[in-house]
Amino acid sequence: MDGPGPGPGTLIGREPEIRRLETLVGRIASGAGDTLLFTGDPGVGKTALLDQAAALATGAGAGVLRATGAQFEADISYAALHQLLQPCLPELDQLDAVKPQLAGALKVALGLGTGPAPTRLLAANAVLELLRRAAGERPLLLVVDDPQWLDRASALVLGMVARRLTGMPVALLAACRTGEADFFDQGNPPTVQVAPLPERAAAELLAGRHPEMAPRVRRRLLDAALGNPLALLELPLPLGDLTTAGTLPTALPLTDRLQRVFSSRVRELPDSAYELLVLSALDGQADLRVVRAVAADRGGEGLAPAEHAGLVRVDESAGRLTFRHPLIQAAVVELSTSDQRRRAHTVLAARFAHCQPERHAWHLAEATEKPDEQVAALLDDVAHRNLRRGDYTGAVAKLLRAAQLSPPGRVRSGRLAEAAYLGSLVTGDLRDAPGLIERARSAHPGPDEPLVATVATAYRLLHGDGDVDTAHRLLTTALRERPTPPHDTDGGQVRVEALHTLTMICSAGGRAELWPPLHRALDDLPPPAPAELTLPARTLSDLARHTPETLALADTAVTGLGYEISPARIVRTATAAAPLDRLPACREALQRVVRHGREGGAVTSAIEALFLLAQDAFDTGRWDEARQLSGEGLELCSVHGYALLSWTGRLTGALLAAARGDFEAAADTARDMDAWAAPRRAGIVNSYASHVRSLTALGRGEFDTAFRNASAVSPAGTFAPYAPHALAVFHDLVEAAVHTGRDAEARAHLAAARGHHLDSLSPRLRLIVLAGEALTAPGTSEESAESALEAVILAPETGQHPFDLARVQLGHGSHLRRLKRIADARRHLAEAAEIFRGLGATPWTARADRELRATGITVSTTADSGLGALTPQQRQIAHLAAAGHTNKEIAARLFLSPRTVAAHLYQVFPKLGITSRAALRDALGAGGES
Template identity: 50%
Template sequence: MSRNDPLSLFGRDGDLAHVLRFVDDAAANGGALVLRGEPGVGKTALLDAAVAHASGTTVVRIAGTEFDVEVSFGALGAILHPFVGGLGRLPAVHATALTVALGLGGGGAANQLAVSHAALTLLTQAAGPLLLVVDDLQWIDRASTQILGFVARRLAGTGIGVLAASRTGDGATPAGLPVREVAALGDDAAKALLAHRFPAMPVRVRHRLVEQAQGNPLALLELPTTLSRWQRAGTGALPAVLPLTDRLHEAFATRIGGLPARTRELLLIAALDGEGDLRTLRAVGRDPAPLAAAERLGLVRADGSGDRISFAHPLIRAAVVHEATEAERRRVHRRLAEAHRGHPGRHAWHLAEAATEPDEHVAALLQRSAHTNFRRGSPVHAVSELLRAAELSPAPAGRSTRLAEAAYLGTVVTGDFRDAARLLESAQRAATEPSLGLALASANHVLNRDGDVDGAHRLLAAAIRAAPDPADASDKTLLETLYNLLLVSSFGGADPAQWAELHAAMARLRPRPPELLAILEETFADPARASRAILDRLDTAINGLQHEISPARVVRVAMAASYVDRLTPCRDALTRVIGYGREGGPIASAIEALSLLGAASFHSGQWDDTLERVAEGLGLCVRHGYRLQAWHGRFLRGLIAAARGDHDAAAAAVAEMTAWADPRHSGLVRHHAFQVGALDALGRGDFEAAYRLATSITPAGEFASHVPHALGTVLDLVEAAERTGRHAEAKAHAAAARATGLGTLSPRLALVTRVAAALTAPEGDDGRLFAEALDAPGLDRWPFELARAELYYGERLRKAKAAPQARAYLTATWERFERLGAEPWAVRASAELRAVGARARPAAVVVLTPQQRQIATLAAEGLTNKQIGEQLFLSPRTVGAHLYQLFPKLGVTSRAALRDALTALEDAPR
């Protein structure tokens, strides 16, 4: 019976049946499965059984190797190698992305998301059922792992299966894939396996080996090879202790050590090269024939074509490298670097591994390779290459620059903020003079770590001033520094000196500033004065998002859209960025996208959706150390609390934001805190406090320069001024909104501008202005602003004794506030209804099942669907379905209204 015969899988009946069922089902329907367990537990044997069973299915099998983990897209290339002939049938953007990623040709930046889509399309073009088998997933390069996970989650109905094996605790399994845990063998199965493989071994020796192996099949099969013939026969004394890991390594080392020197040299070349390509052996002047000795021992195996070999297990490869001396390893790396001159990335890496001292030429090659990997969508490997390049830099300036680049990428792309701090400290120690890259990394670090707005601005502005004049608009580092300067200036608020630095730097760019940076300079920095021409350019940029593959660019376009109410058409692109971040892509971009989508959901009245996005974003901020990005999530959470009448939560949000903003001179965060406070004060009827807070953002009668948040508090300021007898100030602010042209920026701001004018109009004119404001199409896209407008008009109609008209508007506004869960506003509308002889409709008496009542009660207490599911042993999807049915049954549209609905249900007559 062969070693790979499925019948030899002792104690694996359940695992084997599960895997074979998966193979059959995947051939028909597609799907993915990851086998996870400790090293040597038998995952590879289960993969062997799956391959043997996959009759009529095309099988592509690869195995990760520890020394290839830094080779970006290496595993992806091996998986897709049989299918590259189909590249010509892909859309041009996908074919280009995949060609660049696989190193098959040149081209522009290959975003990992585009490569993922291209890989999926290429595989689905293959004829017949297909099974992709990946062993040792933990040693697959990260870029390939992310793409494999993307593909594996989208195989339903394709006839393509992905079957992978990964080590427990290595964190290599892509999120969202089904996992089968492969446990250690029980004693009976372990004894049966040893008896089968070593039938002449005495029972006493087998028992001892079973005890020491602790159910690990690889140890059971390999440990006996370390024993002498006398020990295996039971006539020699066994060692007192057989540590599993040490003995396994010794077993491999012993088998390798007995090979001829020529064979060991060939194994070392193959191990360090990682490709297993026999052409590489010939390129370094070595005949591969002596490998036959290793193949006879089962250390390596040849593929069907005879052009490649693979190690029987990664530990064999590790043992080969371990047994070689340092001088031998470097000598082989030098040969491999020469053999790979046509592949700059591999050439640079082997030169780096061969280096014994700092070498600027090698460091520069490796840095160039890092930049290429970053453009190809593999920032993690780019960071690794930059760190190695820094080690090889003979001059402090070069070391500083490369460490700074690694620190910046680690912060803004990969989510490795805490480790980036250490890298930046090293870069600063090595620096001999200021540089743009070091300033960029330093400013980003102090801004994220301490929120030091002024310090970050000084660093960036000084570095930009030191750049040549005129500044080169193609300098990517300079442009990234300018994007960061714009962000830092916005955090500072309306400080004219800070904005002057940015505008002066933009004016120095030649031949012209990049389009997106120019758009952001107006629509994000000072949207109240955004021109019609710049808004048209923004709309063009938004339309291009459907084809945009850069997460950073998607986020920046959405930022430009945020203050001028154009986030809705950005939704799909932002959702892609969030999904990419969840799958291991840029974390910072995903956090920003969650925040932007949360803002869009707030304006569209989907407040529970906003809170869910905020919760996810804040969780990522905590997990990755992004303190700065957390403030906007806290603002949105506080704003909803204020609108819903949760004064304690709103006050806590205001206190938290102002405590953070005041010592850091962050005018932007202060302004957001003031908006939460103003809305909370309006809900409580404290109009004096509301006026004070709203005018702390911008004075009545003007829209201060570079205060974008003034666009969000027009109605707050005007209503508070009217309610406190400041009629002149209210009228001046409404007039300023009209004169500034806020109504031309978006339909929502047109509504706000018209309602402000109606609120301040003399009796007789106000009714006409309200009617005109509420006559515009599509106003239900902004339910909170619309409900406020209807409330104000209903109040005016009630005072004018127009009761029937007042009832119509007040009933509509009460219903909108109820659906939003905006309790203080709903109470105000209800009081107005009573004043005109009507009342809000009571909730109907309904009957809930015990499970529905439990779910509703827990949701009313603020638990998420996941938390409710954990308590009631239900899936989050099931909980969501129940709530979807419960909301209309109870007459509510949000969780915030559940508590009152349940109370009414308890009080209702039975």
């Protein structure tokens, strides 16, 4: 809130802002939703403008819903959303009758019902539907003051709602301080900067309130206030008669001194009014029913003295009390003693004991001075309830407070350790973990620390320091010494987290000897073991020796991602499915994880999702997108200290550099990988380096170097156990072997692939196997192998991996040219060159062009228009659009978003020299695909 000001209709110097508000209200009346954000310094008059907007909306026949952020309620999930939607809650029952899923989600979020935790998107959709129904009777204006102090859960949902009001008779107006974070951070709403009043308007405001003020005093105050309405209105108050005497103190109350003005006015209140004011300040929602009930019990004048002093306003229609400025609220709390605050929290806890358990637990915790396990347990329960609702940050805060209230011992240690682990895993606060872990150990010294403390330590060692062996030793020892009892006293989920962390440690180490303890621990679990553990343990260890059960488990898990709400489980499933080339089917779920992280959710999961999406984009030929995604993930790694994770993102960047001919950058990254991995024995990062070097060497035409690097991951003729990255360099090894005359090694490697049925894992791997067999098959079998390869090349699903397809066609076309089958060679080589050129794979384009010239074709190296300028994906989209498919249909078919399809078409039209979709068929020549 901002300071006091003239009432609606009499604001001085705010004509441009009022015209903007009139436009906003007019848009609501016409049924066009909109958003508007006022920003400005404290006291500049933003709240007065919100009051003006509410008056304009009411006058136009619109309804007004209001909420105000409160510092002291920022830890209560969905408190602000409940405050905003309170008048609409009767509509929930009607919504429940037609859309029970949305109504149920909103009831859970608001603490009015029980059920599975709603995702932010589901909660936002429920709010939108509720508003849509409420606006059916009359348009609505949502007014949100001080959004920087909203609880995080409400802020995230309102941010999503604000971006989805188009076409609804609902508008959202908010006001926040300049530079403060708010729920619009991820959007780009129309914003009005509320500036200080111009000199003339400031003088008019001051003269209107203090017409008798001496000219010299007025000039001094105008110079000191610099157009800030709050300062103009408040500065004269402590001066008394000095405003007419013309003599002022040397130092006038400004900024910090304004706080002193508020403090002095608070001190003048009777004790009974002040205690009610403390209670109101700590309540956050300042519910008049609560305040008046307490006042009735205690007698006295109630809040009347505070109202008369201009410290608070009472809104009878909303049943709320509001402070005229947040500094007043802060001053009230600052001036209170610890005993006064505890008494207020005790009263509030009692008031909410039977109706709002989360607020009851929080206030009870704040009222408690000494360790009290009963109170700590209540807050611990609220923390885990927050987890189930997706409010991870709130859960960590409450766990930390519960730990403070826990008596020294194993329980306090466990809560501190769980906060450390959740902070690392979810919110990305890896650097805060060591301090919390040390506090956990101090709370319960000795060898039998809680398992979650060991998990937190191992997680930090792995991701922060990359200390694979120490992390492995800690976890395996803890799991061995704490075999799973009939009733897992550490909590089943803690053991799941321990085993998942151990899986990541084993994968990072890339050594066979690390895995057996994990497999033994998994075998000890009571059946059925969770898929989130068993699937990664299989695909990240010895994928070549997969079983049909593994594939079935993977496909079932990937299919279930559409209903999964846990970012961690989504990422774990996608990570396990990535070696199986199943990332396109995980794309939508991973994008949800990224959006969740960008909006303040699970940061660590968002980093992992960004890198998985970047890998998918590289594999499927969306290379600019791959660079952007990996760059975003790397920036987050740098901010949060995730060293090990960063190498996954740098791998994609290095492969892009190698494919596009930036060999020096690729080589530098490979050197960095080896230098980091060697002392830490992080074998997976060494494999990354070998992969980068093999692709770089292939791009340079240095095939012997490529063979040595690819076979360093796993020797030719075998897929070594516990070397899952061997599948990633499978193509490199076969291609390099063929080019260096190592036909026997190539055939042995292909035979091993056939023996392990790798060709059945995905269309990409089948393409590579068939391509290698066509190049190395003996004469009698060559025709059959070539026929199978041709069929796979033409298969639609093969085109989803354009770089691999073009490499196959380049090798096959070169082979056909040497056999003097020029026409067939030209076809494959031309298609390969076209794909490489579209991708920007410069060295590979040059190789394909050289081969084409050798067939007698004159190659043009410029293709900035026409069909040759289209990337493979743009060509697919153009053909489908020409056939009459909508953007949504094309998106579903190619595993893209409709927005991405539209962006590609926007680029296609100028390349083809057309301006409309209708002209696509003629421009493409052969018509569209069905």
